[in-house]
Amino acid sequence: MDAYESSFVSETPQSEEEMDVRKGPWTEEEDFTLKAYVNLHGEGRWNSVARLSGLKRTGKSCRLRWLNYLRPEVRRGNISLQEQLLILQLHYRWGNRWSKIAQQLPGRTDNEIKNYWRTRVQKEAKQLKCDVNSKDFRDAMRCVWIPRLIERICASSESPSGQPSTTAYGNITTSQISYEDTSGSVQVDSSVLPELSGTSSDVSNYPCSLQTRSGSRSEYLWNIDGGESMESVWNEENIWFLRQQLYDDDLN
DNA sequence: AAAAACGTCAACCGCTAAAAG
């Protein structure tokens, strides 16, 4: 124990085995105690925090509670369309690097993003009877889900006159899609997107219809949080198209 | 109205890497 710690000790600290360590949900009193302690002494040295604050919790538990719940920066509630888009894009690029992904979404925790992925995205993969890490699922995400989200974001940002707004989400181009949310500017990497055929004004028309092998166009009603089924996306012709598109991308 | 199934999310666990002693 150093001078820093000894200045807060009021009685002989007990080891974790000796004291009955509390588990499970935190009470309001515990939250208040932890908050007060961290506000006074700062973050870090969580084992000391647990011991010196009088909380019968492990250091790990204190750290987790602070980071995921008590920190003032923590933003809770529904994950916006923009955030969903960013999560999909970043997961496409980085995989299950939750902490890294969370760093790109101010106020969101890795736990929250992980939960989002498990409950929403993996559920869809399960419905499709495919692995969430499979190429088919990634292809569908890249070619259908992400464009669909972009479309919805564009639609929600349109002005009453029906013209796409350039103020809410910024200019949209085929090479780079950017938007802003309350936390600042976010850019969407076009490398995860299929090539768009038109100019910025065409984006709102971008396929959720995709051309199939037979040349016809297939309309999709696939929507990340709209409760619509992805079943219509997952048929032989469309998978063929998605594969072709990816193959073309690889050649370029 | 009750039971079962499902969805969400906070919290725990085990492991690893980095830092400290």
Add this chain to the structure above:
DNA sequence: TCTTTTAGCGGTTGACGTTTT
């Protein structure tokens, strides 16, 4: 240099609320 401690990460669990049967 080696050992111990600490912080952080990703996977998993389980409690609880909601929806469906």
